Amino acid sequence: MATLADVARRAGVSTATVSRIINNSPKPVADALRERVLAAVDELQFVPNANAQQLARAHRSAVGVIVHDVSDPYFAEITRGLQRVATDHGRLVIICNSYRDPERELAYVDLLHAHQTAAIVLAGSGYHDAPVTARLDRKLRLYESTGGRVAVIGRHQHAGDAIVPENEHGAYLAGDALYRLGHTAIGVIAGPRHLTTTTDRLAGLRRAARDHGRRLTTRHIEYADFDRNGGAVAAGALLDRHPNLTALAALNDSMAIGALATLRHRGLDVPGRISLIGFDDMPISVDVTPALSTVRLALEEIGVRAMSLALREPDGEGARVEHATAQLVLRDSTAPPPGNGTRARRPGTP
Amino acid sequence: MATLADVARRAGVSTATVSRIINNSPKPVADALRERVLAAVDELQFVPNANAQQLARAHRSAVGVIVHDVSDPYFAEITRGLQRVATDHGRLVIICNSYRDPERELAYVDLLHAHQTAAIVLAGSGYHDAPVTARLDRKLRLYESTGGRVAVIGRHQHAGDAIVPENEHGAYLAGDALYRLGHTAIGVIAGPRHLTTTTDRLAGLRRAARDHGRRLTTRHIEYADFDRNGGAVAAGALLDRHPNLTALAALNDSMAIGALATLRHRGLDVPGRISLIGFDDMPISVDVTPALSTVRLALEEIGVRAMSLALREPDGEGARVEHATAQLVLRDSTAPPPGNGTRARRPGTP
DNA sequence: AGCCTCTAGGAAAGCGCTTACCTAGGAGGC
DNA sequence: GCCTCCTAGGTAAGCGCTTTCCTAGAGGCT
Incomplete structure (x- = not known):
């Protein structure tokens, strides 16, 4: 492995000069020298040792x-x-x-x-x-x-x-949208308990419930991993416990997509029979069917x-x-609960 | 910023000893010393400089x-x-x-x-x-x-x-599956021309065509970026050029999902009116509707x-x-072309 | 012509660690 | 009781760079 010293020796100059040239420092160097050094660098395929550079230099870079x-x-x-x-x-x-x-x-x-x-x-x-x-x-x-x-x-x-x-506020928006559509039996697919994102978003949902004169009971919340599989499992558990749920709020889109799979599997039409809303607005969320209503975070x-x-x-x-x-994005996975006369409210994708 | 030397001074030992202790080298050290040093490390909140370590050490790690x-x-x-x-x-x-x-x-x-x-x-x-x-x-x-x-x-x-x-082989499988279903008018959504993955996969599709007595003309191939948007645009171009296409083969799943969006947008039923197959089997491919037929690469x-x-x-x-x-995974986005008597072949997800 | 001022380039001192080598002291053998 | 052999710990020489400080020579000025 070629070192600075090798290059210097090869070009017949000091290491200081080589160092100055490869770092093109402000210090002026004669063109002839510069060329000789550059040629040596090339011939020797010199790659400076970044660890040594870091050590010698004052400033940090990565x-x-x-x-x-x-x-x-x-x-x-x-x-x-x-x-x-x-x-x-x-x-x-x-x-x-x-x-x-x-x-x-x-x-x-x-x-x-x-x-x-x-x-x-x-x-x-x-x-x-x-x-x-x-x-x-x-x-x-x-x-x-x-x-x-x-x-x-x-x-x-x-x-x-x-x-x-705005985790709390975003979740509030999601919950509020669901309540406005007329839902009352809402299940929540939450992330792991020990994560603050989970509790923040839950708080928003709770506040929305309160504002609509409702309460989110612990039995309507299912904690799971923040991924597709977690969502699929949690949706199943929630549905088993409360077969009459008309809406599911997932604390992120991955879970919502998992939930969607479970709903499809159980033959529950979304949003006809049950509404679903996610959080994050991942790029893929427009491509599932129905396109996912969610809360956009400009990631x-x-x-x-x-x-x-x-x-x-x-x-x-x-x-x-x-x-x-956080910004509410209503797409096709949310609608009024079945049997509710309200006409469907579908602002579509902005 | 505390250095090894600071710790050594503080503990009243040499830097060699400190180094040995923090790297727990095989060399034995008296317990009393070790404790004193460890205490000093703690008090000084010493974090060894990784650059210096790398430089001094022979072996590489990252x-x-x-x-x-x-x-x-x-x-x-x-x-x-x-x-x-x-x-x-x-x-x-x-x-x-x-x-x-x-x-x-x-x-x-x-x-x-x-x-x-x-x-x-x-x-x-x-x-x-x-x-x-x-x-x-x-x-x-x-x-x-x-x-x-x-x-x-x-x-x-x-x-x-x-x-x-197995890019070539995988694409062959995809093409072969489409021809077997009875498709003859197949459009190809390819990645960028200068990527070998594109040409490899195209080669497989070409071979499949040949084996079925067909040819893939350049007019049936549309090159685009290997992402969702590329797929959406390419599908549109292909369809404009050949309105009677009954199948689309995309060279990766992201493009296939983009194509799916275009097809949905144009009101073309998949797979009733037109079949679609992807490549890679990304996790999300089961979650779009219809679930994407594709070629699995165990990524x-x-x-x-x-x-x-x-x-x-x-x-x-x-x-x-x-x-x-590469392994063929037939899901719900592929079927015989419309008007073809063959009964639908849907092995479903394994 | 002599002196001063610049300037290009070199010498060498680190940067913070590791480790080969050395030393001092204690234990054990006779 | 003296010598030898371990062993715990220290000394110091790098690792490959950067950069400060210094020097020698060129050129300008009077």
């Missing part, structure tokens, strides 16, 4: 991203936004999947810290687990104290800047904004918190 | 993954497999999106090389661009010559081990196998090439 799971479309979208901005700034992105395991998340923070990344973006729900949260917080602060930048997506606590999606844009925060120069004004708006 | 786009479900699935194996081996994965740009791919190979990753996994179609391919090849070989391991997915050329999906497994290759000890027997089998 940025780390910790998400629950990139292969989940929700995070895939966010990640796309994160990447775009990072790439535009010439930054390398290191993506880490925590698979919703807080311990792994902690380990990754250490790891990114150790690798001297310029920033860490933490995307995904927080946990209802005080000790873990506190530990995370400490690590993040420590990282910040060494000059690292932190941006979190979707959690309130912790250090650094934050993008917080890619959230990524873009988060990375912009992570890359901004700290202005000494402390952490910045931005909200990401 | 592995780099270059994919076209993680947010594309095809790559998301593969990546999931890659990650799982890497994590099981305690390796950090660095994911890089090339966004199908060969130049960016080249740059990422350099970058991963520079960062001294232990292996590079390159996933995604190759390019019909000899100069670029040659450059990539050279870079990869250079990387290998410095001890890096290389594994590629879905391309024939290049250095290192390879997993090659996650491909990722698992690729990472296993990348992490294996080179055995001196040279590059290993493994094939990933």
